[in-house]
Amino acid sequence: MALQPMTPDALADTPTLFARFMGEGDARQKTLRELLEIYRERSRALDAAEDGADDLRVERFIDDMANERWRDEVIMRIGVFGGRTLVIDGIHRGIAYLACVERGMSPERLPALCVDC
Numbered sequence: 467m468a469l470q471p472m473t474p475d476a477l478a479d480t481p482t483l484f485a486r487f488m489g490e491g492d493a494r495q496k497t498l499r500e501l502l503e504i505y506r507e508r509s510r511a512l513d514a515a516e517d518g519a520d521d522l523r524v525e526r527f528i529d530d531m532a533n534e535r536w537r538d539e540v541i542m543r544i545g546v547f548g549g550r551t552l553v554i555d556g557i558h559r560g561i562a563y564l565a566c567v568e569r570g571m572s573p574e575r576l577p578a579l580c581v582d583c
Contacts, residue, residue: 469580472542474567477560477579478502480544482553488512488521498553498560502568505561527562531576532569539578551583 478499485491487501488508496504505524514522530536540563543555553560566576573579 469539469541469582472579472581474564474573474579477542477553478564480542480553481550482557484557488519495550495552498557498564501557502561502564505565521558524558524562524565527559528565531562531566532571534575536577539580540576542579542581544581544583 479497481495481497482501483495484501485493485495487496487504490504490508505521509522509524512522527536531540540559541556542553542560544551545554546552563576563579567573
């Protein structure tokens with residue numbers, strides 16, 4: 467499968483497999499944009515010792531992307547389930563990428579954002 471470019475807006479609006487993230491959510495699958503919002507709220511209150519799922523790795527990813535240490539593409543894997551396209555892998559990377567864009571970093575300065583489907 468070939469990698470295809472993806473825009474930050476398309477990434478933000480793509481639903482994921484996650485309905486719950488960091489203890490928040492309901493039965494509806496969340497978009498990357500919604501997961502970023504949950505991350506923003508919950509990461510401030512979550513102690514690293516209580517982060518069994520290692521969700522706080524998003525901060526390491528943000529730091530690596532922002533400081534040009536992430537040199538490879540940011541690859542999102544998607545799949546189609548019941549006619550719906552969902553992000554199935556790379557969710558934490560995607561949250562970090564969107565956080566960087568939201569903080570004002572140009573996508574041209576960030577690693578290439580790609581989808582593998």
